[in-house]
Amino acid sequence: MILMTVVVLATAISGARAQETEKARPSVEAIREYQQLAREVQELFRQKKYEEVLEKCRRMSELIPDEAIPYYKRACAQALLGKTEEALKSLATSVEKGFDEPAHMKKDEDLAGLRSDKRFDELVEKARENEKKPAGRYEPGIEVPGVKTVEDFPEGGLRYRLRMSPTATKEKPNRLIVWLHPAGGSMNNIIEVLTPRFLNKNFALLVFTQKNFRYWRGADAKRLMEGTLPAVAKIEGIDAGKPILMGYSAGGQQALQLWENDPDKFAGLILDAAYPVRRTGPRSFAPIKLPEAEALKRVPLFVLVGENDGGARFWERLEPVWRKAGVPLTVHYVPDMGHTWLFGKFQLAALDAWLSDVAAGKIPRPPAAEPDDNDPNAKPQPPEFR
Structure with missing residues (x-):
C-alpha cells in the first residue's frame, strides 16, 4: 500500500487561478471528502478490512476520477484478498492515470x-x-524586475524555477x-x-x-x-x-x-497555517515527535497561525513544550484570522527581522505584540484566488 504522506490537516484550497492540470479542477467539497476518505x-x-477499503476507494474515484491513488489502493486490497485478476486490472488503471512510483x-x-x-513487471515499466514525465501543466512565472531567473527539470527531481540575485557569486x-x-x-x-x-x-527563492x-x-x-x-x-x-523551507497549509x-x-538538513522553517501534530484518526491527532537531535536547537521556526484557526490550540499547548526542549520557536497568533494566508504588513516585517537574524547566524528574537487595531494595512490580505 502506498501512503499519501502529505498530511492534509489543513483544508485551505487554492482556487480558480491555480493552474494545476489540464483537467477540470474538482470542487473544494470533493477534495475535502476525498482527503477524509483517504484517511479512513x-x-x-x-484493521485489515479490505472489502471496506474497496468501497471507500470507489467513492474516491467518483470524487476525483483522474486520480491514480484510489486505483492503486484498490489493487493492494484486491491482491490481499487474493483477487489477482481484479488487482492487476486496478493496478493497470492506476498506471494509466499516471501512477509513477515503480x-x-x-x-x-x-x-x-x-x-x-x-x-x-510490464506495469512497473510503464510506471x-x-x-x-512531468505531472500537471507547466506554470510560467510572473515578471520580477532586477532578478535573475533559472529554470530546469533535473533528472530525478522536480521541475523548478529559481529567483536569485544577478550579482550573486561563488564567493x-x-x-x-x-x-x-x-x-x-x-x-x-503570490510567493x-x-x-x-x-x-x-x-535569500534566493525556489518554487516548483x-x-x-x-x-x-x-x-x-524525495525528488x-x-x-x-x-x-x-x-x-x-x-x-x-541548508535551505529554509517555507510552507503554507499542507506545504507547512x-x-x-x-x-x-x-x-540538521535545514537552516529554518517558515510556517503559515500549519500545525505541530499529525493525524492519527478521523478526529484524533498526536503531537509531532521532536527529533532526538541536538540540531533542533539550531534550527529556528517562524510560525503564523490565526487566532480563530482551530489548529491554534495545538500551538498554544505545544509552544511551551517545544521551547523547553530548546527549539528556537517564534509563534505569531494573528488576531481575527482563521485558516488562511496570514502574511500582512506586520507579519512580513516580523519575517524580515527573523530572516535578518537567521542570515547573521543569530537565534531570532521573541515576537512582538500583534496589532489589534482596525488598520487594514496591518492585517493579512488573502490571495485573490481564495
Whole structure:
C-alpha cells in the first residue's frame, strides 16, 4: 500500500487561478471528502478490512476520477484478498492515470501476490515511464524586475524555477528559501512577488513549476531532497546546503515532516497555517515527535497561525513544550484570522527581522505584540484566488 504522506490537516484550497492540470479542477467539497476518505482507507488497511477499503476507494474515484491513488489502493486490497485478476486490472488503471512510483510498486508487500505475473513487471515499466514525465501543466512565472531567473527539470527531481540575485557569486552566494505549496494550487504567483524582499536578506527563492499541486507525496519530497536540491546546489551563486523551507497549509505540514526526519538538513522553517501534530484518526491527532537531535536547537521556526484557526490550540499547548526542549520557536497568533494566508504588513516585517537574524547566524528574537487595531494595512490580505 502506498501512503499519501502529505498530511492534509489543513483544508485551505487554492482556487480558480491555480493552474494545476489540464483537467477540470474538482470542487473544494470533493477534495475535502476525498482527503477524509483517504484517511479512513489508511485506518481500514491497518484493521485489515479490505472489502471496506474497496468501497471507500470507489467513492474516491467518483470524487476525483483522474486520480491514480484510489486505483492503486484498490489493487493492494484486491491482491490481499487474493483477487489477482481484479488487482492487476486496478493496478493497470492506476498506471494509466499516471501512477509513477515503480520502486514502491516493486517493494510493496501488499502486491507481493502479483509479482510472479509478467503483467506486473510490464506495469512497473510503464510506471517507470510515467516517473520520467512531468505531472500537471507547466506554470510560467510572473515578471520580477532586477532578478535573475533559472529554470530546469533535473533528472530525478522536480521541475523548478529559481529567483536569485544577478550579482550573486561563488564567493558571495545567495542562501535559499524553498517554497512548499498548499493542497490545491502552487500559489507561485503570490510567493514570487516576495522575491525582492527575500533577496534583500540575501535569500534566493525556489518554487516548483510542474507537478500535481493537489498534495505532497513522499515521492515528491524525495525528488526535492535527492534530485532538485543537489541540482540547484551546482548553480554558481547559490548556497543550497541548508535551505529554509517555507510552507503554507499542507506545504507547512510537509516542511514539518522533513524537519522531523532530519532537522540538521535545514537552516529554518517558515510556517503559515500549519500545525505541530499529525493525524492519527478521523478526529484524533498526536503531537509531532521532536527529533532526538541536538540540531533542533539550531534550527529556528517562524510560525503564523490565526487566532480563530482551530489548529491554534495545538500551538498554544505545544509552544511551551517545544521551547523547553530548546527549539528556537517564534509563534505569531494573528488576531481575527482563521485558516488562511496570514502574511500582512506586520507579519512580513516580523519575517524580515527573523530572516535578518537567521542570515547573521543569530537565534531570532521573541515576537512582538500583534496589532489589534482596525488598520487594514496591518492585517493579512488573502490571495485573490481564495
